[in-house]
Amino acid sequence: MKTNREEHKERQERQERQERQERKGRIDGKHILTRASTAPFSTWRPWRLILFLFLAPTPPAPAFPWSKDMANQPSIKPQEARVQAPPGAIPRTPRPPVLPPGPAGQARELAGNSLHNPQAADPASLARGERMYLRHCAACHGAGGRGDGLVGKKFQPRPADLTQAYVRGQADGRLYYTISRGSVVMPGYDLSLSGRDRWHLINYLKQGLGRE
Numbered sequence: 001m002k003t004n005r006e007e008h009k010e011r012q013e014r015q016e017r018q019e020r021q022e023r024k025g026r027i028d029g030k031h032i033l034t035r036a037s038t039a040p041f042s043t044w045r046p047w048r049l050i051l052f053l054f055l056a057p058t059p060p061a062p063a064f065p066w067s068k069d070m071a072n073q074p075s076i077k078p079q080e081a082r083v084q085a086p087p088g089a090i091p092r093t094p095r096p097p098v099l100p101p102g103p104a105g106q107a108r109e110l111a112g113n114s115l116h117n118p119q120a121a122d123p124a125s126l127a128r129g130e131r132m133y134l135r136h137c138a139a140c141h142g143a144g145g146r147g148d149g150l151v152g153k154k155f156q157p158r159p160a161d162l163t164q165a166y167v168r169g170q171a172d173g174r175l176y177y178t179i180s181r182g183s184v185v186m187p188g189y190d191l192s193l194s195g196r197d198r199w200h201l202i203n204y205l206k207q208g209l210g211r212e
């Protein structure tokens, strides 16, 4: 039979053991982990952050609707204007010829008589002309030049069939004027094509297009 004193001592010892064990568990991290599993944000869980970043809606970039900062910049947009050469720059290619002034019909005839193609229609010129044709003209006039390009089908009047004798028979200077200034509804290409490329194009129109 245990005495009261013994029983009290035993109880005290048991309590101490329990406390010691508890302290040990806390140092091991066990205690913390078991408690942390019920507390959602107390531990570092990288997958939670990744999930959050994926699911969080992207906030709109703050900008006023009238702010056109990105559009208003000192760059020149296609067909807007000619880029001015910096002072002192020396041209690597000859200047394009000056087109005759006056109403288009008249000036085109004048150009036909006064402008002469300085570029021989050699294979390199035809290859360059073809490249320029496919880039700038084929959308309307069609890859084969028949006036059946995807964009051209929407035009009224339809783009000219460039393989016709009416076009092929024109003086180079006249075609040069048409390409530079455009025609009735056709846009002009003097801002997109260098003078030399226009001559290459004319060589291709006359000797390459529809013949290969």
Ligand code: HEC
Binding pocket: 133, 136, 137, 138, 139, 140, 141, 151, 152, 155, 156, 157, 158, 159, 160, 162, 167, 175, 178, 179, 182, 183, 184, 185, 186, 187, 189, 201
């Ligand atoms: C946006 C469509 C479009 C593009 C691109 C285009 N053209 Fe045209 N072109 C036309 C249309 C439409 C006509 C017929 C109506 C007119 O004369 O404007 C025409 C007519 C012509 C004519 C006949 C003009 C005449 O003497 O009556 C020539 C030559 C010509 N284009 C050459 C070209 C060349 C070369 C290119 C590429 C640098 C080109 N076109 C790019 C639409 C286009």
